[in-house]
Amino acid sequence: MDQLATFISNNWILVGALVVVLALLGHSYFGSLLQNFATTSPSEAVKMINRDDAVVLDVREESEYQEGHIINAVHVPLSQLNDKLSTLEKHKNKPIIAACRSGHRSGQACSTLKKAGFENVYNLNGGILAWKSANLPLVNKKQTK
Incomplete structure (x- = not known):
């Protein structure tokens, strides 16, 4: 767990980009469920x-x-x-x-x-x-x- 925290703190730009990509993918798959x-x-x-x-x-x-x-x-x-x-x-x-x-x-x-x-x-x-x-x-x- 300490290694994960160290990795995140050393590569916060990459982790941030990963979060954005995952959010966009989630929106493209599940966004239609939120439409009326x-x-x-x-x-x-x-x-x-x-x-x-x-x-x-x-x-x-x-x-x-x-x-x-x-x-x-x-x-x-x-x-x-x-x-x-x-x-x-x-x-x-x-x-x-x-x-x-x-x-x-x-x-x-x-x-x-x-x-x-x-x-x-x-x-x-x-x-x-x-x-x-x-x-x-x-x-x-x-x-x-």
């Missing part, structure tokens, strides 16, 4: 859209959205979501799949929607990047001004 919403893969999202009339909520910024988005997606940037929750009320009884570039911002959107009383909320796992990797189509409509 489900995640869905791109292929499952397609099934939900086709079978359950799920609504895709794209929370990316305008420029990202214009580069390509899922067909019929409702676009509300994450920064405006709290102010525009009323526009989503008509979809409250449908499954809502939140999407962003990689899945992080859409996770925040899912938490916001759950707090606002939306029940069937899903985060698109991997976001639009995963959607593209699955070779699923995106609509690309650039606005001309």
